[in-house]
Amino acid sequence: MAERRATILVRGTGLLGTSIGLGLRAAGHQVWLSDPSPTAQRIAEDVGAGTLLSSADEPDLVVVASPPEVTAQEVAQALQTHPRSVVMDIASVKAAVLQDLLHWAKDDDHPLTYEDLRRYVGTHPMAGREKSGPVAARGELFTSMPWVICPAVNPHTEEQISDPDAVDSVTALARRLGASAHQMSAVKHDESVALISHLPQIAASLVASRLQEAAPGALALSGNGLRDVTRIAASDPNLWVQILSANAHHVVEILYGVRDDVERLISTLEDPAAPGGQADIAQLIAEGNAGVARVPGKHGAPPQSFAQLTVIVDDRPGQIAAVLNDVADVGVNVEDLHMAHSAGHQVGMVELSVLPARRNELADALTTMGWKVVLS
Numbered sequence: 001m002a003e004r005r006a007t008i009l010v011r012g013t014g015l016l017g018t019s020i021g022l023g024l025r026a027a028g029h030q031v032w033l034s035d036p037s038p039t040a041q042r043i044a045e046d047v048g049a050g051t052l053l054s055s056a057d058e059p060d061l062v063v064v065a066s067p068p069e070v071t072a073q074e075v076a077q078a079l080q081t082h083p084r085s086v087v088m089d090i091a092s093v094k095a096a097v098l099q100d101l102l103h104w105a106k107d108d109d110h111p112l113t114y115e116d117l118r119r120y121v122g123t124h125p126m127a128g129r130e131k132s133g134p135v136a137a138r139g140e141l142f143t144s145m146p147w148v149i150c151p152a153v154n155p156h157t158e159e160q161i162s163d164p165d166a167v168d169s170v171t172a173l174a175r176r177l178g179a180s181a182h183q184m185s186a187v188k189h190d191e192s193v194a195l196i197s198h199l200p201q202i203a204a205s206l207v208a209s210r211l212q213e214a215a216p217g218a219l220a221l222s223g224n225g226l227r228d229v230t231r232i233a234a235s236d237p238n239l240w241v242q243i244l245s246a247n248a249h250h251v252v253e254i255l256y257g258v259r260d261d262v263e264r265l266i267s268t269l270e271d272p273a274a275p276g277g278q279a280d281i282a283q284l285i286a287e288g289n290a291g292v293a294r295v296p297g298k299h300g301a302p303p304q305s306f307a308q309l310t311v312i313v314d315d316r317p318g319q320i321a322a323v324l325n326d327v328a329d330v331g332v333n334v335e336d337l338h339m340a341h342s343a344g345h346q347v348g349m350v351e352l353s354v355l356p357a358r359r360n361e362l363a364d365a366l367t368t369m370g371w372k373v374v375l376s
């Protein structure tokens, strides 16, 4: 007999909620949707993320995908409205949400109890986009990406409050969406994301902010360096105010270190020919080399360098598919793919990352097939 798939309610059908709905529907789950915005709810339904919740529906699991500032309140309400459901949230910050829930559970005047919190598990998918709203949703957003699971813990006794079965249910959901689950405390999570998520957002915003004054002629020269560093500068300010404020304590500790580095670089570049100046610049770049080499590859595997080759294609429909079909015929696995357009030219550049040992063979084969290939 086929395994019964858990029924899921997604509360908050923006980018993340709708992406989760799409992924779960594709995996055969019944998904119900609710959002205070009738438009967001309707779009999520129209794109196929689920059907609107009716009063008779009783989900096995509720996913709270609302903005961080209302997440604790939404979780508390979901735990009471659905007294038999496991409730998880996906907010980008975890300690503040748990702290509010624990505070209410302790308060005799609040309806939330510790017993309710046994059904709660905090989580955070480390996948997203620089866009918001259901129109930008993608069911495959979570494939191969980490998903942090933070069971609720009593800060005084350090005992786990979340029921182990509830932790298993949310872990299964993350895996069903193709993610890899990583369990840790809310505090450890917040400390970690300050460095690997919040600092990159700040760096991208600071770099992109300089572009406001750039001459159009300078912007026309933009290559992949600028695009790589600034993609997430297009993120939603409203969301990031909430994330950075809730994790300010960890973020600011990292920014003190960045400030020291920037001040050191400024004084070096004020007189780069001064004794030690060249070595100082080299050291800064080398420190970056050492950091980037530590970023893990797919599935949290150890860092692996892939070799790149670029295929120049006409800027017309079907060209990327044609390149990928030919790569598949050669039997080489594409580890990553990046598409760029050449400013002022009607061509596109498809940058493929492959295992280093296969790069030359693939380049030769594609050239023989008539493609223009550049080794990079």
Ligand SMILES: NC(=O)c1ccc[n+]([C@@H]2O[C@H](COP(=O)([O-])OP(=O)(O)OC[C@H]3O[C@@H](n4cnc5c(N)ncnc54)[C@H](O)[C@@H]3O)[C@@H](O)[C@H]2O)c1
Pocket (backbone or CB within 6 Å): 011, 012, 013, 014, 015, 016, 017, 035, 036, 037, 040, 065, 066, 067, 068, 070, 071, 074, 090, 091, 092, 093, 124, 125, 126, 127, 128, 129, 130, 131, 132, 133, 134, 239
């Ligand atoms: N955007 C990302 O890349 C990303 C990645 C991982 C986690 N998250 C987290 O996911 C959550 C949702 O982010 P998003 O990017 O989907 O935002 P979004 O703006 O696209 O969607 C948020 C949705 O929540 C709805 N909403 C507002 N108030 C609500 C309430 N009180 N109850 C229920 N829903 C409410 C809004 O109408 C909107 O449809 C946030 O907590 C965010 O921190 C975001």
Ligand SMILES: O=C(O)C(=O)C[C@]1(C(=O)O)C=C[C@@H](O)C=C1
Pocket (backbone or CB within 6 Å): 091, 092, 125, 126, 127, 128, 129, 130, 131, 196, 197, 198, 232
């Ligand atoms: O890649 C993006 O556009 C993201 O939004 C990614 C990202 C991240 O920093 O990894 C941003 C914030 C979220 O909390 C989780 C994921």
